[in-house]
Amino acid sequence: MDKIVIELNDSKYTLEFNRYALITMEKRGFNPSVADSKPLTTLTELSRGAFIMHHPELKAEEIDKIIDEIPNKVEFTNALAEMYKNAIDAIVNGKSEKKGNATWGRA
Numbered sequence: 827m828d829k830i831v832i833e834l835n836d837s838k839y840t841l842e843f844n845r846y847a848l849i850t851m852e853k854r855g856f857n858p859s860v861a862d863s864k865p866l867t868t869l870t871e872l873s874r875g876a877f878i879m880h881h882p883e884l885k886a887e888e889i890d891k892i893i894d895e896i897p898n899k900v901e902f903t904n905a906l907a908e909m910y911k912n913a914i915d916a917i918v919n920g921k922s923e924k925k926g927n928a929t930w931g932r933a
Contacts, residue, residue: 828909830876830902834895841876841906843913851875858910869899872906 830841856875861868873893877884896902 828905828912830905830909832892832896834892839877839892840880841873841909842879843876843910844879845917847875847878848910848913848917850878858907869893869903872903872910876906876909 828842832839832841851871854871854875856868856871858868858872870890870893874886874889877889881889
């Protein structure tokens with residue numbers, strides 16, 4: 827899956843989406859279809875969601891401060907949106923690098 831690494835001061839943050847992060851975002855009400863009418867809310871929640879997989883201990887306020895330091899927010903947002911879409915595609919369409927041994931069929 828795709829990743830973004832942010833380096834700020836002496837810390838390194840890895841942003842990535844997995845099934846748990848996506849489900850957590852949905853439970854929190856994240857809805858990418860409202861991006862045009864609520865761009866700041868969408869950017870904020872998408873950014874916060876990208877931290878869930880590797881940095882679940884960070885509070886929303888801490889994440890917001892990190893995001894405030896990022897230049898080129900349009901490019902950053904586009905990269906996050908692409909990562910989000912790719913993660914969903916990988917889960918739904920089975921494009922994950924991890925292949926299971928399970929099979930299924932209708933009985």
